[in-house]
Amino acid sequence: MHGVGEAGPGNPMSHGLDRAADSIVSAIRAALSAAGAQQPEPAMAVVAAAGAANDTLRRALQQALDAANVAATCRVVPDYEPFFSLAAPPVVGVIAGTGSVAFARGAGTDVVRVGGWGYLLGDEGSGYAIGREALRAALAELELGRSLSPMAQACLAALQASDRAGLLAAVYKSDDQRGRIAGVARRIVELARTDQQAAALLQAEAVRLAGVVHQAVTAAGLGAGRYSLSVGGGILVGSAEFRATLIESLSDRQSGPAEVVVVRDPAVGCLAAAHGLLG
Incomplete structure (x- = not known):
């Protein structure tokens, strides 16, 4: 059951x-x-x-x-423990949802954690980072009176706004500004399948996130082809293109994984951990 x-x-x-x-x-x-x-x-x-x-x-x-x-x-x-439970060790994990963080466990039991500093200081490649950059681009178009790009239109639709003032009000009057901005990323992920501007934004954030993962790989004493990469969070799970760019960027840095495990539901990792604890 x-x-x-x-x-x-x-x-x-x-x-x-x-x-x-x-x-x-x-x-x-x-x-x-x-x-x-x-x-x-x-x-x-x-x-x-x-x-x-x-x-x-x-x-x-x-x-x-x-x-x-x-x-x-x-x-x-x-x-991060569910991500270790679902992949063959050594494991490097990365989560990109509203925020982002990377972590690694090498030969020992110690865990290296990189990032996870929150939206004011970090969160590269996160839903918040993607939403913020998309909104900044949209606001620039609105201020200059340009014909709106599909990405700007997507931002307006995501926040149910019709102009610059409405867009700003939707963010700054929200009780959850971080979540409100991160919510825009879902529209950008969908749009990126057909729109070059949105695809370029996702690619840039995936490369930034790869830098965080690379630091975790290096700090754990691992290298190319010597670990399993366990990925989760709405952005990494929801966009195969984002995952592909992340992995390609890691390979370019000589720190690509031996295998990639997509953790669609971290609760499954908790079940695996519970099963192990029960013997």
């Missing part, structure tokens, strides 16, 4: 420990209900949480979930 459950935000760093814990508990219970589970408490739960690489935050979230009795045994792990 299997089931999927969804809830609100689960990042304790961005949304607070209590809200994140409540969301995780709700998602687990929704998944059990969808699976038709007869027992209210499963044998094992593995929770991959953003920020759990920080021991203090991980322990606090662990205590909150233990108190909620989500499983007979609950293990909170960093959000």
Whole structure:
């Protein structure tokens, strides 16, 4: 049997420990209900949480979930662990969703983490970075009174705006500015299949992200053809062209992978980790 459950935000760093814990508990219970589970408490739960690489935050979230009795045994792990569970070691992982981060585990157990600095300082190749650059290009066209490109039209449609003022208001009056901007990237990914300007933007961001992955490969003491690349997040999963450019750029830097594993659902990695912990 299997089931999927969804809830609100689960990042304790961005949304607070209590809200994140409540969301995780709700998602687990929704998944059990969808699976038709007869027992209210499963044998094992593995929770991959953003920020759990920080021991203090991980322990606090662990205590909150233990108190909620989500499983007979609950293990909170960093959000990169599912990516290690689904590929042959050594593994380099990269996530490009709203934000971006790369991580690597070489011969030992230590994890090298590169990027993940957030949208103000990093997030190369992320949905936020793609959306921001597309919006900047659209605003420049609107200010100059040019005939709008397909990409500018896509930005306006994504934010349900009709002019420069509406575009700015849609971003700056939003309660979730980062998410609002990142949401534009979905339109750009779709448009890139037929539009050269959008395709060039995606290519540029994929090359920037490859630089982050290359740093992780180098820091872990790996090299070309000596690791599995595990990729996830909406941008990398949703665009084969973005993935191809990333891999090509890594090869150009003499740090291409032996194989690529597309992690379409990190929860599957949590199941693999739980299976391993149960023996």
